[in-house]
Amino acid sequence: MRIAAASDHAGAVLRAGLVAGLREAGHDVLDFGPEPGSGSVDYPDYAGPVADAVLGGRADFGLLICNTGLGMSMAANRRRGIRAALCLFPLMADYARRHNDANVLVLGAGLTGGFLAREILQAFLSGGFEGGRHARRIGKLDDPGRAGSE
Numbered sequence: 001m002r003i004a005a006a007s008d009h010a011g012a013v014l015r016a017g018l019v020a021g022l023r024e025a026g027h028d029v030l031d032f033g034p035e036p037g038s039g040s041v042d043y044p045d046y047a048g049p050v051a052d053a054v055l056g057g058r059a060d061f062g063l064l065i066c067n068t069g070l071g072m073s074m075a076a077n078r079r080r081g082i083r084a085a086l087c088l089f090p091l092m093a094d095y096a097r098r099h100n101d102a103n104v105l106v107l108g109a110g111l112t113g114g115f116l117a118r119e120i121l122q123a124f125l126s127g128g129f130e131g132g133r134h135a136r137r138i139g140k141l142d143d144p145g146r147a148g149s150e
Helices: 009-024 043-055 070-077 090-098 114-126 133-142
Strands: 002-007 028-031 061-066 084-086 104-108
Touching: 002 009, 002 043, 009 028, 009 061, 009 104, 009 114, 043 061, 043 070, 043 104, 061 070, 061 114, 070 084, 070 104, 084 090, 090 114, 104 114
Parallel strands: 002 028, 002 061, 061 104, 084 104
Antiparallel strands: none
C-alpha cells in the first residue's frame, strides 16, 4: 500500500515514528515532511501535497498530523474528493473507513500518544468500505447539491 504522509511542526515526531513503522511493515510512504525540529510551519502547506497525492492516484491513503488534528482536517477536507477523518480511537478509524470511505487519516499529536496512534493507523489501514447505503451518502458528500434532495 502507498501512503502519503505529512504534518506540521507539532506532529513531526509522531509522523516520523509512524512513517518508520509503515515502512518496516512493507508500505511505500511518500513523506512530505517536515523534519522534526525544523521549526514552525503552516499546516495548510502540508495538507495540500497529501491531498494531491491521494486525488492524483499516487497514494492509496493519506496521513496528516498536527497538534489537535483540527487544522489538518479542515485544510484537507476543503478538497473535493478528500474525506479526511480525525480519529481519536481505533473504532473511529474503523468506522471512518467502513462507513465514510475515508481516504485520509488525521491524528492529533497533542492528544494521541505513539502506541494509540499506531493502533488507530492499523485500524484505518485494515478497514474497507462497506458500500451499500453508505455509498449513497458518500455521493452526497462528493456532490453537495444532492444533499437533502432525497
